Amino acid sequence: MSTPPTTSVEPRHAPHHHAMDSAPAPQGATGLKAVLLPVVIVLAIGSIFVSVFLAAFHAPRPHDLPVGVVGTTQRLEQITGGLELGLPGGFEVKRYADENAARRALQDRKVYAAYVTGPGRSAELFHAGANGSSVTSTVTGAFSGVAKANGDRLTVRDIVPASAGDTRGMSVFYAGFGVVLAGFLFGMMTYQMAPRLEYRWRMASLAAFSVLAGVLVAVIAGSLGFAALPGPFLGIAGVIALMAAAVGSATMAFMRLFGRAGMSLAAVVLFTFGNSTSGGTLPTAYLPDWLHPFSEILPVGVGVRAVQGLSHFGNDGLTAGIVVLVTWILVAAALLFWRDALGSRRAAVD
DSSP, X not given: OOOOOOXXXXXXXXXXXXXXXXXXXXXXXXXXXXXXXXXXXXXXXXXXXXXXXXHHHSSOOOSSEEEEEESOHHHHHHHHHXXXXXXXXXXXXXXXXXXXXXXXXXXXXXXXXXXXXXSTTEEEXXXXXXXXXXXXXXXXXXXXXXXXXXXXXXXXXXXXXXXXXXXXXXXXXXXXXXXXXXXXXXHHHHHHHOTTOOHHHHHHHHHXXXXXXXXXXXXXXXXXXXXXXXXXXXXXXXXXXXXXXXXXXXXXXXXXXXXXXXXXXXXXXXIIIHHHTSSSSSOGGGSOTTTTTHHHHSHHHHHHHHHHHHHTSTTTTHXXXXXXXXXXXXXXXXXXXXXXXXXXXXXXXX
């Protein structure tokens, strides 16, 4: 009896599921470095913040604050000497031909006060309440002392008053501070939440954030909200949008150029130095000499001056502010294109 041939059957294999390779989670610092590094970084940033703000505001006094005088050469010398005696180095005195010229200079913020001498011993002091209570206190105190020393009968007039919704002239500082904070958080979060987002879509996200930030701040602070910034809606919204884009793109550029350290650098440069030198609480003439240049090159300083100009002072600082803000945006966008778009193409070729 023959045994039937056996047929070997190949075992069936269960279908193989290919799992997508995922990048390993970053290891990060360990040991003593993990314990101490956050302490050192945060305390360093906090110390810089405290030091810079105290340097700017612990004992504010003007340095060459521009003021105007209308009067004879003899009266000009008397007033200049009195101001120098009361506050050495505090004022830069400019002479104007008549009251109208002095008034225009004050309205365009070429000067922060104007002392107009009249017949006999009468005199008027023009000032702009929109510059804030600290500036008002400085100029009225200084010129009242001069008038008393010279025997002048002084009348004080507020030519550019603060808006009803901003009686202390501080709203532009808070608006600028909020925009810098929002721009910093956006620049940080866009890479944390979407690290592989294409360059063009990241720029579209930046544009959407900036435009919406400008509109929201203009609505909240403008005539539709607190009536703190009485300038034209589109002008305020446009400048705020440029500020938001400049800070957001600069934060992204810091992070792409310097890695993890870029976030700390952005916080120090844009947040600490930017807000302390913005001119939102006091004019930049009150800053120490070493801080003064930051107000002319950082986004928040030029943006705040432009918003103040739109709101009260005949567009003072608007052109310079737009130029500086657009320059920040273009430089940051170019750096991001180099690191993100071109870097991705090189990686794909390799």
